[in-house]
Amino acid sequence: MSSDALKQGIQVALGAPCQRRQPTAQDISQEASEARVALEANMGGMVQINIPSGSERNRATFQLLRASMDYGRALLFLLETHPIDLSAVALGLHRSQTEQFLRAVFVQFIADEEQFQDFFREDRGPRQKNDKGKWVAIPLNDLAAKVETICPNRPGQRPAEAGPYGAQLLGSSLRAGPRRQGHSGDL
DSSP states (O other): OOHHHHHHHHHHHHHSOOOOOOOOHHHHHHHHHHHHHHHHHHHHHHHTSOOOTTOHHHHHHHHHHHHHHHHHHHHHHHHHHOTTTTHHHHHHHHHHHHHHHHHHHIIIIIOOHHHHHHHHHHOSOSEEEOTTSOEEEOOHHHHHHHHHHHSOSSTTOOOTTOGGGHHHHTTSOOOOOOOOTTOOSOO
């Protein structure tokens, strides 16, 4: 085979439309079911993490993570039970799920004490002061970019700012820890 024939064959192969079949309702439902089982296992692991008493920051972070997971469970339920007719609603829940996760990472790893107190007291979401000292919202895309700089890119990699709960919160491992007395596990 000449190099021209090989070159032409490669160009034909690269230019050919991909013959992938579209997923069926059953495919979507099955994937959602498997994802829901994994998410619920993660939720069960979070219950085992001991949250130190007196830490508003850690408590707020875990509550935001739990809210994110609850949105995830809801959207997976919709995809599992109504994969075609409620998929747009599930997509809407995904945005809320993502926002809660980003807020959790903001609270735990990005916000300084002043930002955390503003977040906690004002309930206006992640904000920062502008050049004039006025509080302004951090746009979702900017917050996502900040989160990407601290989240691990590889399994087991810890971000530098993670602190004692960083690996647990960002998914590199969920170690079972002792439960606090009187703690039901609900966040």
